[in-house]
């Protein structure tokens with residue numbers, strides 16, 4: 001990958017912090033020549049045998065993933081600068097804050113608003129999944145609003161994202177199929193379905209303001225997840241439609257092969273409103289005119 005050799009400071013003026021990630025800080029920045037605003041993600045490089053900082057191969061993996069996606073609901077990568085101590089990703093600026101903050105201010109959202117957010121997240125995830133990329137870290141903190149007065153969202157932070165082709169290579173390395181023990185065959189590699197579970201959790205939180213599996217400790221949370229220990233608490237969900245609950249139930253399925261795919265979700269009636277009667281009438285009226 002070709003990184004810019006001239007210094008980042010030659011071309012950009014860095015401004016305020018707007019977020020942080022794995023070994024990274026993100027600052028608003030302005031391109032000196034054009035005045036255009038971007039987000040600069042400064043990722044510390046791991047030096048020597050130290051623990052701090054990201055490994056170069058991880059940084060390159062995030063860059064290569066960002067380079068092969070281009071979608072209105074996914075952050076885009078503009079330039080990369082490589083310096084001794086850090087790699088700087090110049091990313092599209094989204095300045096509306098995290099969806100997480102937006103929800104906390106509003107407690108819970110209306111079903112229309114929640115469904116509209118989830119539809120955008122699904123559109124972005126569909127683009128990733130169609131390119132065999134699994135995000136692996138979908139959560140409200142990694143979903144940003146384009147700006148304060150819009151409800152357009154973008155997925156950010158591909159620090160944990162993977163291309164599934166690597167996974168297939170792994171399975172190829174598993175040896176000759178006929179001699180492989182059942183527990184090795186059934187090991188569930190990270191799959192696209194991993195993101196779909198997360199979308200179920202995000203949907204539950206958007207509709208209720210509460211987290212479905214959260215326990216008092218990480219261990220309790222893991223237990224709740226593996227036991228599928230969740231319910232639609234009446235106090236939180238009495239205003240929520242059966243359709244919304246059905247959408248979530250189809251994502252909280254233990255077997256990844258049985259879980260809704262991103263295509264199933266985009267075709268679910270909670271997301272894809274069934275065309276109402278007058279729309280059908282209008283359409284047929286148009287046909288009669290032609």
Ligand SMILES: Nc1cc2c(nn1)-c1ccccc1CC2
Nearest residue numbers: 018019020021026039094156157
């Ligand atoms: N870990 C993070 C965290 C963030 C971002 N990227 N990675 C980001 C990307 C583009 C615009 C704004 C941000 C701020 C938060």
